[in-house]
Amino acid sequence: IVECEFDSWRSAEARQTRDQIIASGKRPMLAGELAETRQIVKAVKSNPLVRELLPDYGRAEVSALAVLHGVKVQARFDYLVMADAPTGSRFGTWGWIVDVKTVAGSANPHDFNRTAANYGYHIQADLYQRVARALGHELPFYWLVVSKTPPFACSIIRVSDMDLNAGSVQTDKALKLWGDVLANGWPKNVEVYESELPGWVHYEDDDLELKGIQ
Numbered sequence: 532i533v534e535c536e537f538d539s540w541r542s543a544e545a546r547q548t549r550d551q552i553i554a555s556g557k558r559p560m561l562a563g564e565l566a567e568t569r570q571i572v573k574a575v576k577s578n579p580l581v582r583e584l585l586p587d588y589g590r591a592e593v594s595a596l597a598v599l600h601g602v603k604v605q606a607r608f609d610y611l612v613m614a615d616a617p618t619g620s621r622f623g624t625w626g627w628i629v630d631v632k633t634v635a636g637s638a639n640p641h642d643f644n645r646t647a648a649n650y651g652y653h654i655q656a657d658l659y660q661r662v663a664r665a666l667g668h669e670l671p672f673y674w675l676v677v678s679k680t681p682p683f684a685c686s687i688i689r690v691s692d693m694d695l696n697a698g699s700v701q702t703d704k705a706l707k708l709w710g711d712v713l714a715n716g717w718p719k720n721v722e723v724y725e726s727e728l729p730g731w732v733h734y735e736d737d738d739l740e741l742k743g744i745q
Contacts, residue, residue, distance in 0.1 A: 532557065532560055532565065533552045533559050534560060534562055534565050535548055535549065535552070535559050536562050537562070538561070538563070567679070570683065571677060571679065574685075575677055575683065575685055578685060580687060584622055584627075584687055585610055586612060588612070588614070589610050589629075590608075590612075592608070592609065593607070593608045594606070594608075595607075595608065595662050595666060597661070597662040597665035597666060598665070599661055599662070599665065600703075600707065600710060601710055602706050604661075604662060604706075605662075606658065606659045606662040606663070608628055608630070609629055609630050609631045609675075610629035610630075611628060612627050612628075612670075613626040613668065613670075622671065622673065622689075625669075627670050627672070628659055628660070628663060628671070628672045629674075629675055630652075630656070630659070630674055630675070631675045631677065632646075632647075632652070632675070633677050633678075634646065634677070634679065635678075635679055636680060637684075638677060640676070640688050643676045643686070643688065644688075652674065653697055654701045654702055654705070656695060657701075657702045659672060660672055661702065671689060671690075672690045673687055673688065673690070674687070674688040674690065676688060
């Protein structure tokens with residue numbers, strides 16, 4: 532990571548610096564963002580349960596490739612724990628997968644459940660488990676949810692079998708769709724549709740007419 536002393540990437544100099552750093556294979560970060568990130572990391576590491584979830588023998592940002600239903604897919608694990616002997620940990624006997632999710636507000640699990648559903652995080656969890664399974668590893672999946680608002684509270688959520696099953700249905704659909712696209716190209720739209728605008732559009736027209744605008 533390379534710290535950049537800019538307020539934003541809006542200026543030409545900032546963008547040029549950013550692009551040069553990326554081209555060198557490194558990751559640029561604004562000074563303000565890096566300072567906030569360091570505060571978050573310090574707060575998270577002070578939690579003993581998180582330290583157990585992210586042991587030193589785990590690996591960060593691990594890429595893995597697999598073929599699922601004839602489709603090549605890639606997973607990028609935020610943190611991957613794999614052990615040659617039973618870990619004795621509450622998180623998994625032979626290892627586990629951790630996906631870090633930052634949130635602007637509360638890290639409360641009940642609040643995050645709605646976010647996970649809205650953004651399809653359970654689909655990602657199922658896909659990542661499938662990739663690990665295809666490579667011979669059956670690993671539980673955890674979300675480490677971290678608030679970006681002081682005091683940077685966090686929660687650890689194990690993705691349930693029920694939610695993974697819901698994600699699996701969507702994963703199957705996505706793999707089938709992408710497989711069909713790769714084989715046959717994107718489907719052509721051969722239908723003609725008739726518009727059906729929301730009701731408020733017509734009520735708004737009535738209001739304007741009553742006001743003598745039309």
